[in-house]
Amino acid sequence: MVEILTSLFLVIGGAFALIGSIGLVRLPDLFMRLHGPTKATTVGVGGILIASMFHFSSRGQGLSLHELLVTLFLFTTAPVSAYLIARTALHLKGKDVNRRG
Amino acid sequence: MLSASVIFAFGCIAVALLLNFWRLVFGPEPADRILALDTMYINTIALLVLFGIHINLAVFFEAALLIALMGFVGTVALCKYLLRGDLIE
Amino acid sequence: MRRWLPQPLLSLCLWLVWLLLANTVAFGHLLLGGLLALGLPLLTVRFRPELPRIRHAFKLLRYLMVLLFDIIAANLVVARLILGPAYQLHPAFIRLPLDLSNEFAIVMLTHAISLTPGTVSADLSSDRRTLLIHVLDVEDEAGLIARIKHRYEQPLKEIFEC
Numbered sequence: 001m002v003e004i005l006t007s008l009f010l011v012i013g014g015a016f017a018l019i020g021s022i023g024l025v026r027l028p029d030l031f032m033r034l035h036g037p038t039k040a041t042t043v044g045v046g047g048i049l050i051a052s053m054f055h056f057s058s059r060g061q062g063l064s065l066h067e068l069l070v071t072l073f074l075f076t077t078a079p080v081s082a083y084l085i086a087r088t089a090l091h092l093k094g095k096d097v098n099r100r101g
Numbered sequence: 102m103l104s105a106s107v108i109f110a111f112g113c114i115a116v117a118l119l120l121n122f123w124r125l126v127f128g129p130e131p132a133d134r135i136l137a138l139d140t141m142y143i144n145t146i147a148l149l150v151l152f153g154i155h156i157n158l159a160v161f162f163e164a165a166l167l168i169a170l171m172g173f174v175g176t177v178a179l180c181k182y183l184l185r186g187d188l189i190e
Numbered sequence: 191m192r193r194w195l196p197q198p199l200l201s202l203c204l205w206l207v208w209l210l211l212a213n214t215v216a217f218g219h220l221l222l223g224g225l226l227a228l229g230l231p232l233l234t235v236r237f238r239p240e241l242p243r244i245r246h247a248f249k250l251l252r253y254l255m256v257l258l259f260d261i262i263a264a265n266l267v268v269a270r271l272i273l274g275p276a277y278q279l280h281p282a283f284i285r286l287p288l289d290l291s292n293e294f295a296i297v298m299l300t301h302a303i304s305l306t307p308g309t310v311s312a313d314l315s316s317d318r319r320t321l322l323i324h325v326l327d328v329e330d331e332a333g334l335i336a337r338i339k340h341r342y343e344q345p346l347k348e349i350f351e352c
Contacts (some may be wrong), residue, residue: 003103006103006106007102007103007106007125008106010103010106010109010110010154011106014110014113014114014147015113017114017117017143017147018113018116018117020272021116021117021120022120022273023181023268024121024124024140026272030132031310031312031324032281033133033136034324035310036140036270036272038304039268039305040113040265041117041140041143042305043149045143046145046222048110051154055103065210066210066211068214069149069166069207070146070150070162074143075305077173078302079311080177081176081177083304083310083311083313084176084177084180084311086311087180087184088131088132088135088190089130089132090313091183092130092131
């Protein structure tokens with residue numbers, strides 16, 4: 001039962017991480033590309049970490065919850081990175097416009 | 102079944118890393134490259150955790166946590182550098 | 191009480207993070223984590239800006255539940271948009287007028303926006319009254335703003351009473 005859950009989360013996590021990176025390559029504009037990694041990849045890694053949590057908890061050496069820490073950390077930092085990257089892009093674009101004008 | 106899904110996830114993450122690398126090399130703007138690096142470190146965390154499941158050993162967790170911390174600091178530092186032209190003001 | 195435990199919630203979080211990091215509930219780690227959770231806020235309380243008091247813990251819990259549900263839904267939506275034909279997308283920048291006055295509440299709102307359906311918060315105006323949002327596929331701009339205001343901003347306003 002635990003093995004099925006672990007496998008399910010692994011497959012979902014891997015698929016979402018891949019979709020996020022496909023978005024990174026495929027979408028035509030930087031601000032659109034921001035959407036893929038900040039959402040799909042974060043949840044993809046989250047899925048794999050949850051799978052790891054199930055796997056190591058089922059080995060009989062007590063509950064293993066420390067993967068939650070990485071998940072929480074990623075979920076709090078991903079929006080900050082996205083915000084900073086968007087600001088950087090806006091800033092660089094503004095500079096270019098000023099130079100041309 | 103578990104080993105099959107681990108292999109599947111390995112494949113997904115490997116392709117994802119290659120795609121990120123493509124964006125890192127060809128990204129037209131500096132912000133694109135930062136975004137690619139950011140995604141790459143997140144995918145690397147997934148790769149490490151997967152490897153931990155694969156060989157049934159939980160010692161890679163600390164490495165994953167460190168990559169998460171350092172990757173975030175790296176992204177912030179790069180963005181700050183491009184935003185202000187200086188790191189330490 | 192206030193003098194020795196300036197931020198009870200922060201202390202609790204630090205204690206839990208320590209236990210998660212050590213991945214055990216052994217007595218030694220309970221004690222060491224407790225000492226750190228008491229000591230660190232005392233050492234750093236003077237560096238921190240004034241944090242808002244959380245008025246309704248239950249509403250915060252419900253808000254986090256709504257957010258988690260939205261994140262999962264958002265991922266399915268974004269995955270479909272990424273894999274679908276790209277020329278059908280209508281990306282746009284939207285200006286969201288903010289009603290929140292507290293900085294911490296604004297941070298919570300920008301986080302919520304960045305984590306949910308096809309929206310990324312991109313810039314906050316220097317007077318903190320408008321937030322620039324990038325939307326991956328916009329159909330109804332006014333509807334989206336109303337949705338964000340109703341779903342995230344209103345609960346945050348009630349939780350922090352600002």
